[in-house]
Amino acid sequence: MSQPEVIARAEPVAGMRRFPLVNALLLVVTALTTAMASALFRGFDPIADPRQLVHGVPFAATLITILLVHESGHYLACRRYGVAASLPYFLPAPPNLFPLGTFGAFIRIRSRFPDRRALFDIGAAGPWAGFVVAVAATAVGLQLSTVLAAPPSEHTLELGDSLLTTLLTRLVLGTDPDTVMLHPVAFAGWVGLFVTSLNLLPAGQLDGGHVLYAVTGRRTRLLPALLLATLLWLGIHGWAGWLLWAAIITVMMSLGHPPTQDDAQPLGFGRVVTAGATLAVFLLTFVPEPIRIIP
Numbered sequence: 001m002s003q004p005e006v007i008a009r010a011e012p013v014a015g016m017r018r019f020p021l022v023n024a025l026l027l028v029v030t031a032l033t034t035a036m037a038s039a040l041f042r043g044f045d046p047i048a049d050p051r052q053l054v055h056g057v058p059f060a061a062t063l064i065t066i067l068l069v070h071e072s073g074h075y076l077a078c079r080r081y082g083v084a085a086s087l088p089y090f091l092p093a094p095p096n097l098f099p100l101g102t103f104g105a106f107i108r109i110r111s112r113f114p115d116r117r118a119l120f121d122i123g124a125a126g127p128w129a130g131f132v133v134a135v136a137a138t139a140v141g142l143q144l145s146t147v148l149a150a151p152p153s154e155h156t157l158e159l160g161d162s163l164l165t166t167l168l169t170r171l172v173l174g175t176d177p178d179t180v181m182l183h184p185v186a187f188a189g190w191v192g193l194f195v196t197s198l199n200l201l202p203a204g205q206l207d208g209g210h211v212l213y214a215v216t217g218r219r220t221r222l223l224p225a226l227l228l229a230t231l232l233w234l235g236i237h238g239w240a241g242w243l244l245w246a247a248i249i250t251v252m253m254s255l256g257h258p259p260t261q262d263d264a265q266p267l268g269f270g271r272v273v274t275a276g277a278t279l280a281v282f283l284l285t286f287v288p289e290p291i292r293i294i295p
Contacts (some may be wrong), residue, residue, distance in 0.1 A: 023087045027064075030090035035060035037101030038184055047054050051133070062188035067105045067195070068279075070130030074107050074207075077125040081118040084110040084171045100191060112258065115265035116214045123210025124278050127196050131281055134192030138165065141186025142172040151178040155259070158292045159190060160239075162197070164284040193285045200282035201245070203227055206254025208282060213257045214267060215275045224253050238289040 038056035039046045046053040071088035078085035091103035113119040152158075161169070161177045169177040182190065200208035203224040212223060229247050236245035267275075 020087045023089060026090045026092065027068075027088075030092040030105075031060055032065050033092040033095045034063060034101035037095035037099055040095055041099050042184070056184075059184035059188045062099070062141070062185045063102070063191055066130050066133050066137065066188065066192035067102070068196075069133045070126045070192075070199075071105050071107050073125035073127075073129030074122055077118075077122040078107070078109065081114055081122065083113060083118065085124065086110070104195065106217070112261040115260050115262040116217070116267050117265060117271065119210050120214035120267060120271050120275070121262050123207045123214065124274065127200050127207050127278065127281065130192060131196050132197060134189050135164070135168070136189075137192060138168055138186055138189030139172055141183045142169060142180070144183035144279050145173070145186050146181040147173055147175055148181060150178045151176075152294065154294075156294050158294055159187075160287045160289040160292060161188070162193065162285050162287045163185075164193060165190060165287075194287055194290060197282055197285035197287065198245075200278065200285070201227060201249065202282075203249045204255060205257060206252070208278075209252065209257055211275055211278055215272065218257075218259070218262055221253075224249065228253070234288055239291060 010161055035053050035056035036046050038059035039052055039054075040056075042055055044052040044055045046056065058248055068088060069092070075085055075087065086108040088105045088107050090105045093103050095101045109122075113122065126247070158181070166177055169175065169180055173180060200211070202208040202212040209224075228246055231242045231246040231249060233245055235241070
């Protein structure tokens with residue numbers, strides 16, 4: 001009796017099988033909506049004339065790069081410690097409703113952190129990576145910005161300044177931030193620094209929450225409670241958006257932070273020092289009143 005014929009089936013190439021189609025599509029769509037939002041904000045109409053989309057490219061390219069570097073920092077740190085994580089997912093936003101054209105980006109972490117050292121490195125890697133690129137973008141963008149003879153007195157939208165953006169403006173341009181009309185690249189840098197400060201809020205599973213848990217373990221209630229009170233005060237007396245963030249922080253505090261597989265593993269002196277530097281980055285990039293309307 002003859003042997004039955006065996007038909008060999010070629011296995012699909014791993015790279016082709018695992019091509020991150022969803023991630024790539026979201027990146028392309030977000031780049032488009034971000035460029036459209038910037039062009040619209042600057043008074044162009046890329047919907048009526050697609051060629052005017054080019055006016056939104058400097059902002060979009062800069063902001064997408066900052067977000068991509070931030071999330072890549074998390075991703076590469078996850079790969080280093082064998083933590084299962086996805087590639088970055090970008091979130092597009094309606095460009096005619098949201099002036100940034102994006103709600104940001106994130107990665108999905110699918111497994112537990114092995115210990116507090118890994119948690120610290122993964123949590124801090126993203127903000128530090130994005131921070132470096134955002135500082136460089138802000139410095140370059142400031143050189144391309146316009147210095148006004150005096151602060152605008154008509155009805156206008158004014159961005160608040162952190163300690164860092166104030167320092168950079170005076171170092172690069174030698175003038176007060178109130179007299180500077182930001183170039184789109186500088187605006188993207190400002191957004192990148194602001195996003196860094198939001199991610200470093202020390203609560204829940206934000207990047208700052210990861211760093212805080214890695215340093216203090218489960219003894220993390222006092223600082224988030226102080227943060228919550230501060231955001232409520234700022235929301236009542238300044239920018240109302242902090243009230244929304246206070247609600248988000250409240251939910252995160254109620255959920256807590258999941259333990260690592262080995263919370264007993266000591267963090268080490270070097271990482272404690274780096275945690276202090278990370279706190280300094282948060283304080284330098286925090287903007288008490290991000291948006292002001294001059295009547």
